[in-house]
Amino acid sequence: MVRPLKLGVQLPEVEYEPRWTDLATMARIAEDIGLDSVWVGDHYLYRDESGARGPWEAWTQLAAIASITSRLEIGPLVASTSFHTPAVVAKMAATVDEISGGRLILGLGAGWNETEYAAFGFPFDQRISRFEEAFTIIRTLLREGHIDFDGRFYQLRDCELLPRGPRADGPPLLIGSSGPRMLRITMPYAQAWNAWFEDYGNAADGLAEQRALVDAACREVGRDPAQVERTVAAFVRRPGATGWRSAEAPAIEGAPEEVADMLRGFAAEGIGHVQLVIDPATPAGLESLVPVLEALDAG
DSSP states (O other): OOOSSEEEEEOOSSSSOOOHHHHHHHHHHHHHTTOOEEEEOOOSOEEETTEEEOOOOHHHHHHHHHHHOSSOEEEESSEETTSSOHHHHHHHHHHHHHHHTSOBOEEEEOOOOHHHHHHHTOOOTTHHHHHHHHHHHHHHHHHHSEEEEEOSSOEEEEEEOOSOOSSTTOSOEEEOOOOHHHHHHHTTTOSEEEEOHHHHTTSGGGOHHHHHHHHHHHHHTTOOGGGSEEEEEEEEEOTTOOOOSOOSSOOBOSSHHHHHHHHHHHHHTTEEEEEEEEESOSHHHHHTTHHHHHHHHTO
16 A cells, blocks of 8 residues: 655654764664654754753754665754845755755744744844745745845845755745745745644644635635645654643544554645654654554555
């Protein structure tokens, strides 16, 4: 049987303090057990009532993961365009796409965590307006290799992206937002859209409203909605779960066939790619997905 949708996994971010050896092990396991992709969050610092926690830097991770895998698609889920000048984002994306042999999916968003903006010195105001300019620069450089740009926030003079990455049109663009303005900005150009599990209740039957927003945005800009792949992050709890994530939405859990059936439900709703956020976010947690994959692949 053919797997009804692609499945990936998000590597641990701040569930605990993973070392590179942990992350590398999990990336290799993901490839070995037959997952389709590996993703990393793009954040610098979280603070809440439990204290401060910080992930490893996303683009450095992606380059390293690209070098130790050969088949997996890889990507940020999603990269904040606020953390680097947009031409540098395009340069990093082309470089990681080269290292991976054309396996990068470039997830992009406007960012949201004000704590890290203040701590690391990024402007938090007018994020959507800043994103709009950044998105124009990033996609133009990756698609065309050159841009002159005179915007409110960014100015580029005779900027060229050299050398070019392995794909003439650059990596596919995935947008992590359901905001009306963000969708209007991105739907003329993006190849994929993503929803975080808390935004749709972590269940396939909660996706209708989100899908309708994307469909409407596509039609508004004169694009066939079928041209934009739908992807979602889904929270899955496996044996040995630590309970690190609070229950903002019910976890997908149960016997392998039960979990596989829930994933089939996403495919039935038109979802082409699911990024699993697993608890426990460990090598053992990944390996516990093997019977789920076997059940899913069996049809």
